[in-house]
Structures are given as C-alpha cells and as structure tokens.
C-alpha cells in the first residue's frame with residue numbers, strides 16, 4: 001500500500017464505501033440528538049461496515065487481488081481492522097442519553113438509546129470476539145498454534161462477529177430501524193456470508209470436479225522441489241507472470257491450502273503449470289512426497305506481482321530474489337521470452353539471486369532461455385560460500401546492493417525493482433533501496449507470508465496512509481454528528 005496515485009485512488013474508493021451507511025443515515029433526516037450520541041452512532045456504523053467489507057479483503061477475491069495487488073488488499077484488511085476495533089470499542093462510552101429497556105420506534109430514539117439486555121449482550125459478545133480475532137492475528141507468528149488452526153479460528157470468529165454484530169445493529173441502532181438502512185445491513189451481511197461460503201463451500205465442490213494431476217516432481221536444488229501439474233480435463237488456467245495460486249493436496253476440502261507463486265508461464269502448446277516449492281514444514285513436506293498422476297487442487301490465479309515487468313515505461317528492471325523467491329521471477333522471464341517482444345527482450349534486466357549456500361540455487365540456464373535476452377545480467381550471491389565458490393559473497397544488505405547496482409550502472413531513481421523472498425529479506429532490501437534513493441513507488445514486493453512486516457520505510461508509509469484514512473473517517477463521523 002505505497003502512496004502512489006493508484007493506491008491513493010483505491011484508498012479513497014475504499015473510504016467512500018466505508019462511509020456509505022453514514023451517507024444513508026444523513027439522508028434519513030431523523031430528529032437531532034446530542035452530538036456525542038450522533039458521533040457514537042456514526043463510529044458504530046463505520047466500524048461495523050469496515051468489519052463487513054473485511055470479508056472481501058481477505059485476499060480471496062481474485063479480481064481485487066489482481067487489480068489492487070495482494071499486498072494492498074491485505075494491508076488494508078489488517079490495518080483497518082484495528083480502526084474498526086477502536087471505533088467499536090469507543091462507541092458505547094459516548095452515549096449521553098439514558099437507555100430505554102423496551103423496544104421503541106425510530107422517532108423515540110431521539111430521547112433514549114435503544115439498548116436492551118439482549119442488544120447489550122450481543123454488542124459485548126461481538127466486541128469480545130473482535131478483540132480475540134485481532135489479538136490472535138497479531139500474535140499468531142509467535143504462538144504455538146498451527147497456521148491451519150489459526151485460519152479456522154479466524155473464519156469462525158469473523159462469522160460470529162458479523163452475525164452477532166448484525167443482530168446488535170438491527171436491535172440497538174437508531175438508524176437501523178429505518179427501511180433503507182435495514183436493507184443496507186442485510187445486503188452487506190449477505191455479501192459477507194456469500195464470500196465466505198464461496199471460498200470454503202462452493203469452491204471446494206467445484207475444485208473436486210476440476211482436479212489437476214501431478215505430471216512430475218523433482219528436487220531441483222537443496223530442499224526445493226519443482227512440481228509440475230496439469231488440469232485433468234485439459235483446461236487452461238489463465239495467469240500472468242508473477243501471480244500465485246492456492247494449492248491443496250489429498251482432498252479439495254477447505255483446509256489446508258497454501259499459496260505458491262506460479263513458476264511457469266501459460267503456453268499455447270502446453271497445459272502444464274509449475275511451482276518451485278521449498279520444503280519448510282508439514283504441507284510443503286507432503287508436496288515433496290507426491291507421486292506422478294496423483295490429484296491436486298488449484299485455485300488461481302491471484303495477485304499482480306511483477307506486472308511492471310511487462311511495461312517499457314522503465315528502461316531498467318531489477319529483480320532481487322532470495323532463495324525460492326526466484327519462482328515468480330522465472331515465470332516473468334519465461335513470459336517475456338514467450339512473447340518475443342523486442343523492446344522487452346532488449347531491456348536492461350538485472351537479476352540478483354541470493355542464497356545461503358550455492359546448493360540451494362536452481363540452475364537458471366535449465367529453466368529459462370537466457371540467451372534470448374539481449375541485456376540480461378544475472379548476479380548470484382552466496383552468504384555461506386564453500387571453498388570452491390568463486391562468485392560474489394554476502395547477504396543482500398545496503399553495501400552489497402549499492403556495490404552491485406553501481407557496477408551495473410543502474411539509475412536508482414528511474415529503475416523498477418521487483419523483490420521476492422522471505423519477509424525478513426524483503427524488509428531489509430526495501431530499507432536498503434530506500435536509503436540508496438530508490439522511490440518507494442518503484443519497488444514492488446511479494447512477501448512469502450501474509451503477516452505485516454517490520455516497520456521499514458514502505459510499511460511505515462502504509463501505516464501512515466491507514467492513519468490518515470482513519471482520521472478522514474473520524475472527520476466524516478464528526479461532520480455527520482454536527483449536521
């Protein structure tokens with residue numbers, strides 16, 4: 001979520017959607033209440049609307065992830081969830097009117113707040129569930145809980161918050177007593193539940209009828225496996241170089257499924273899709289045990305990482321891959337090579353490929369027709385070199401990057417950077433590029449994890465954007481309360 005024009009416009013559209021219920025409430029022309037009571041209702045409406053929109057921003061809506069990028073979608077999802085929590089936590093403390101224990105008409109809400117025992121309980125329950133959901137999401141990385149258990153708890157808690165929060169809103173909300181407002185909340189809850197049902201119910205059923213099968217599986221470097229699959233009914237999956245897909249093995253049931261960058265590029269003469277998968281845990285270890293012909297289930301394609309590589313706007317493209325982060329770079333290079341676009345084949349491309357030991361590096365010559373590129377330079381870097389290693393050594397820190405970029409005459413201000421690999425490596429490379437003077441808007445990254453990274457310059461900008469966005473929402477709530 002960097003501050004370039006496109007992400008700013010996207011953020012503005014998002015904020016407008018979040019403010020929709022406030023807009024509807026202002027058209028209802030209900031009698032005035034004390035401004036703090038109005039502010040409280042406004043914050044509650046905004047907070048609950050953020051929660052319902054979160055369902056589309058889980059990273060599982062293909063169109064959104066393609067247009068906005070998975071990074072933007074997930075950062076808005078993660079950062080604005082906190083805004084919703086603050087707004088919803090604050091709102092019960094701001095009411096000044098007394099509570100009326102019996103059900104009232106909308107007009108009578110002018111003198112009382114519509115809090116009954118049931119609506120008090122539903123409000124409290126959904127708030128507690130929200131605190132747990134956000135708390136678990138923030139602390140997941142450092143907890144013992146498996147990713148799959150966490151994801152299941154995330155989905156269940158989200159559903160509980162949406163349904164109980166909806167009951168609370170319909171029961172206690174002053175504006176929710178009005179037809180248009182009721183229709184809005186019903187529509188939004190319906191969409192939220194539909195998006196969950198699509199991912200966890202309908203899609204698995206469809207996947208069962210559209211299974212893929214393993215064409216080959218082989219270890220191409222230390223603990224990195226190349227998995228090649230094809231659709232069992234010879235259907236093609238459309239994808240752009242750099243995108244990723246969700247993979248399931250054994251069964252198409254909703255969990256577990258894991259994301260992997262596609263390493264191949266769609267080809268007229270072949271149905272094969274390939275991945276490079278590093279054996280790091282339970283799921284990835286099972287991948288290495290797959291047999292030819294075995295069924296796997298794929299949901300793709302997602303994200304828009306690397307889209308800049310296919311533009312001739314920037315005359316220098318710098319790809320920085322750490323370990324298995326080479327996978328999306330391969331598909332980008334393969335696509336450029338497939339398309340035979342002269343301008344792209346002549347573009348200055350620098351691929352910096354870092355690994356801990358050389359045994360972890362894949363053989364690029366075997367995977368891409370390097371000779372097709374007229375201006376491609378590959379620099380392999382090893383941080384723990386063997387005695388035989390004669391190439392450059394070190395980690396991808398500022399001095400190393402500066403040395404390489406200067407020696408390759410890279411114009412830091414205009415070059416386009418693509419970075420992929422483990423989150424720690426990306427956080428550090430982004431910081432280095434910022435220190436060296438590369439504009440953050442020219443740096444696109446694919447982190448191999450969904451958690452928010454360290455507070456490097458790029459992430460700081462995302463947090464600042466979210467804070468500015470939240471301030472805009474508060475300003476709108478105050479405006480609505482005073483009018």
Ligand SMILES: Cc1cc2nc3c(=O)[nH]c(=O)nc-3n(C[C@H](O)[C@H](O)[C@H](O)COP(=O)(O)OP(=O)(O)OC[C@H]3O[C@@H](n4cnc5c(N)ncnc54)[C@H](O)[C@@H]3O)c2cc1C
Pocket residue numbers: 070141147148244256257258259260261262275276277278279280281282283284285324327328446447448449450
């Ligand atoms: C967009 C994207 C593209 C990726 N592309 C590749 C690739 O091309 N090659 C590759 O080797 N790895 C890739 N990864 C990382 C890969 O998804 C994880 O290494 C893998 O899911 C780990 O699963 P595990 O059960 O083997 O390991 P575990 O030890 O269970 O998990 C290790 C870590 O991986 C992450 N993870 C685990 N399960 C999931 C899940 N279901 N969804 C999201 N994250 C999960 C979590 O952060 C977890 O802490 C990618 C990740 C993302 C987000």
